[in-house]
Amino acid sequence: xxxxxxxxxxxxxxSTVSRVINNDPNVRExxxxxxxxxxxxxxxxxxxxxxxxxxxxxxxxxxVIPQPLSTIFSDPYFSTLIQGCATACDERGYYLMLSLVxxxxxxxxxWLIRTRHMDGLLVAPPLMDDPFIPxxxxxxxxxxxxxxxxGRADIPTVNIDNVNGAKLATQHxxxxxxxxxxxxxxxxxxxGAIDRLEGFLNALxxxxxxxxxxxxxxxxxxxxxxxxxxxxxxxxxxxxQAVFAASDxxxxxxxxAIQAAGLRVPDDIAVVGFDNMPMAAMADPPLTxxxxxxxxxxxxxxxxxxDRLETPPACMSDGDVQxxxxxxxxxxxxxxxxxxxHGVVP
Amino acid sequence: xxxxxxxxxxxxxxSTVSRVINNDPNVRExxxxxxxxxxxxxxxxxxxxxxxxxxxxxxxxxxVIPQPLSTIFSDPYFSTLIQGCATACDERGYYLMLSLVxxxxxxxxxWLIRTRHMDGLLVAPPLMDDPFIPxxxxxxxxxxxxxxxxGRADIPTVNIDNVNGAKLATQHxxxxxxxxxxxxxxxxxxxGAIDRLEGFLNALxxxxxxxxxxxxxxxxxxxxxxxxxxxxxxxxxxxxQAVFAASDxxxxxxxxAIQAAGLRVPDDIAVVGFDNMPMAAMADPPLTxxxxxxxxxxxxxxxxxxDRLETPPACMSDGDVQxxxxxxxxxxxxxxxxxxxHGVVP
DNA sequence: TTGAAAGCGCTAACAA
DNA sequence: TTGTTAGCGCTTTCAA
Numbered sequence: 001x002x003x004x005x006x007x008x009x010x011x012x013x014x015s016t017v018s019r020v021i022n023n024d025p026n027v028r029e030x031x032x033x034x035x036x037x038x039x040x041x042x043x044x045x046x047x048x049x050x051x052x053x054x055x056x057x058x059x060x061x062x063x064v065i066p067q068p069l070s071t072i073f074s075d076p077y078f079s080t081l082i083q084g085c086a087t088a089c090d091e092r093g094y095y096l097m098l099s100l101v102x103x104x105x106x107x108x109x110x111w112l113i114r115t116r117h118m119d120g121l122l123v124a125p126p127l128m129d130d131p132f133i134p135x136x137x138x139x140x141x142x143x144x145x146x147x148x149x150x151g152r153a154d155i156p157t158v159n160i161d162n163v164n165g166a167k168l169a170t171q172h173x174x175x176x177x178x179x180x181x182x183x184x185x186x187x188x189x190x191x192g193a194i195d196r197l198e199g200f201l202n203a204l205x206x207x208x209x210x211x212x213x214x215x216x217x218x219x220x221x222x223x224x225x226x227x228x229x230x231x232x233x234x235x236x237x238x239x240x241q242a243v244f245a246a247s248d249x250x251x252x253x254x255x256x257a258i259q260a261a262g263l264r265v266p267d268d269i270a271v272v273g274f275d276n277m278p279m280a281a282m283a284d285p286p287l288t289x290x291x292x293x294x295x296x297x298x299x300x301x302x303x304x305x306x307d308r309l310e311t312p313p314a315c316m317s318d319g320d321v322q323x324x325x326x327x328x329x330x331x332x333x334x335x336x337x338x339x340x341x342h343g344v345v346p
Numbered sequence: 347x348x349x350x351x352x353x354x355x356x357x358x359x360x361s362t363v364s365r366v367i368n369n370d371p372n373v374r375e376x377x378x379x380x381x382x383x384x385x386x387x388x389x390x391x392x393x394x395x396x397x398x399x400x401x402x403x404x405x406x407x408x409x410v411i412p413q414p415l416s417t418i419f420s421d422p423y424f425s426t427l428i429q430g431c432a433t434a435c436d437e438r439g440y441y442l443m444l445s446l447v448x449x450x451x452x453x454x455x456x457w458l459i460r461t462r463h464m465d466g467l468l469v470a471p472p473l474m475d476d477p478f479i480p481x482x483x484x485x486x487x488x489x490x491x492x493x494x495x496x497g498r499a500d501i502p503t504v505n506i507d508n509v510n511g512a513k514l515a516t517q518h519x520x521x522x523x524x525x526x527x528x529x530x531x532x533x534x535x536x537x538g539a540i541d542r543l544e545g546f547l548n549a550l551x552x553x554x555x556x557x558x559x560x561x562x563x564x565x566x567x568x569x570x571x572x573x574x575x576x577x578x579x580x581x582x583x584x585x586x587q588a589v590f591a592a593s594d595x596x597x598x599x600x601x602x603a604i605q606a607a608g609l610r611v612p613d614d615i616a617v618v619g620f621d622n623m624p625m626a627a628m629a630d631p632p633l634t635x636x637x638x639x640x641x642x643x644x645x646x647x648x649x650x651x652x653d654r655l656e657t658p659p660a661c662m663s664d665g666d667v668q669x670x671x672x673x674x675x676x677x678x679x680x681x682x683x684x685x686x687x688h689g690v691v692p
Numbered sequence: 693t694t695g696a697a698a699g700c701g702c703t704a705a706c707a708a
Numbered sequence: 709t710t711g712t713t714a715g716c717g718c719t720t721t722c723a724a
Binding site: 012014054 | 696
């Protein structure tokens with residue numbers, strides 16, 4: 001089944017059918033209806049290869065997650081993010097193609113771009129000094145980052161305010177009266193980890209507190225790393241009264257380390273996480289954390305990219321680069337040592 | 347950059363360049379070298395849309411996992427499987443496209459097929475009574491299943507011998523002297539869960555044991571479900587001396603339930619898992635389990651599919667349908683109550 | 693509002 | 709072993 005055959009059945013020309021398929025307004029309403037009926041009757045779907053060749057666009061969007069496959073497929077964070085991207089693509093008639101970066105090599109990226117298999121790229125999470133970015137811009141492949149990318153205001157981003165989120169969490173601990181507050185950071189090659197650490201430090205600084213170096217432990221977002229980091233913190237004298245972990249995963253690891261040492265959360269040490277993943281509410285004790293809309297990030301990023309792709313270059317001014325910054329919110333549960341009198345449970 | 351331009355630079359015709367790109371043997375070695383040099387110099391990559399249109403094949407393979415996204419992206423099982431598929435595709439010059447099935451609806455599958463975006467499909471895990479399969483065969487989209495599919499010898503499969511794996515695990519428990527052996531099954535809408543239950547029952551039957559109904563608890567592969575199932579088993583009188591869980595996830599849930607009840611593994615109740623995931627070796631106590639090569643399943647399935655795609659229809663006889671069955675092996679650790687005298691640690 | 697016609701960049705049959 | 713040529717099924721001017 002081809003455009004030509006649909007045209008014959010609908011009693012019009014191939015061009016008209018093409019216009020209907022592409023929502024061109026220059027079609028008489030009656031004609032449009034007739035064509036749509038035939039398309040439906042025949043269960044017709046235009047050949048994507050032919051569309052891509054003639055139209056110079058594939059309607060495929062790539063999603064690049066510069067992390068090992070094992071990370072992508074174990075952290076529920078990515079599942080949620082991908083769901084958001086996929087939903088937006090689906091609504092707009094695009095395909096989302098997860099670009100599985102098998103080797104973290106430079107030429108993988110180049111290959112990705114040269115193949116021209118996709119019209120644009122969604123990338124997350126941003127790395128510090130990602131060698132990818134310059135390549136992409138060279139090749140003029142439209143790109144939306146899910147996360148802040150330092151020093152490049154020319155790339156559209158959709159992001160949550162990590163600095164402010166970490167600040168909210170830390171300020172809550174301060175408000176509860178803790179003064180010896182430690183943090184377990186994410187992997188420091190990621191911009192998000194840097195930002196969350198900054199928010200933590202900002203809050204303490206504003207309270208006139210300068211934490212000792214040993215109170216800042218680096219993790220890698222995983223539960224195991226949170227546990228290890230907490231074990232280190234328990235060795236410090238004096239030990240912290242409260243810990244802000246940059247992810248729920250790590251917060252839960254920290255809780256386990258505390259409990260394994262025979263101490264109680266929050267009575268002996270309070271813990272706050274970040275991300276409000278499903279496991280946070282189920283933890284024992286339920287985890288106080290920072291809620292943000294991960295799925296929405298994916299959705300907005302994909303929408304932003306598709307909008308860009310569908311804007312004729314003529315209408316696109318340089319000032320149009322979008323930077324969306326979503327505000328997170330504090331969710332108070334039990335692990336910080338306070339009942340549910342503050343904050344919002346979504 | 348197009349074939350035509352490469353041809354001009356290499357001093358030959360477009361067809362010759364095309365032949366070089368497609369590894370056609372009918373090219374003089376000298377010519378081939380010259381063309382390859384120009385291709386490399388120009389960093390040329392043929393336009394995939396044009397290739398797909400002219401060649402009627404896209405070199406894209408779809409991977410369909412009929413499970414919720416949250417499951418796909420949390421169980422390390424899938425990460426490993428996908429890695430295998432992706433590696434094989436990469437080696438053979440194919441793209442692997444993860445088909446994210448957002449809505450588990452019938453028309454999603456139809457859409458997937460009609461779009462003709464991909465040359466073939468890899469599907470796992472097989473469901474009992476999957477409505478997908480008939481659709482696929484209608485549309486003649488080549489397909490390889492990763493897992494057994496009951497009653498359809500005409501579909502190629504790559505699978506591990508789940509029945510035998512479960513039997514090995516159960517026989518090991520029998521050999522250690524346990525007689526009251528229970529099982530926690532996977533989700534019973536999956537063929538693999540059915541098969542593992544069958545292997546368990548076979549082993550007991552051959553030993554002349556007929557387990558009470560309450561010794562068979564249904565889980566859903568997740569740790570939480572394993573915990574719940576084990577809690578049920580602890581209520582049964584007499585309680586089992588040993589438990590075969592159809593996945594490591596569930597085995598670890600079971601261990602936690604046993605320990606939460608103040609009992610010890612393996613002293614009070616022995617536990618055996620299935621899959622030999624990384625977490626199995628790290629569990630406390632380390633988990634006796636069934637090892638099989640998940641990544642290899644993915645690799646072989648993709649290879650099988652690509653071979654089929656590249657076999658001219660004329661050379662393909664109906665008898666060629668491949669059914670690969672990999673044999674799993676027992677890995678003895680501590681959770682079954684025996685030192686490392688049997689079995690193989692890979 | 694519609695149709696005719698010229699490609700998009702490649703593959704593959706056929707001819708040389 | 710190589711070149712010529714006719715499409716693949718669509719989008720997109722341009723003209724009517």
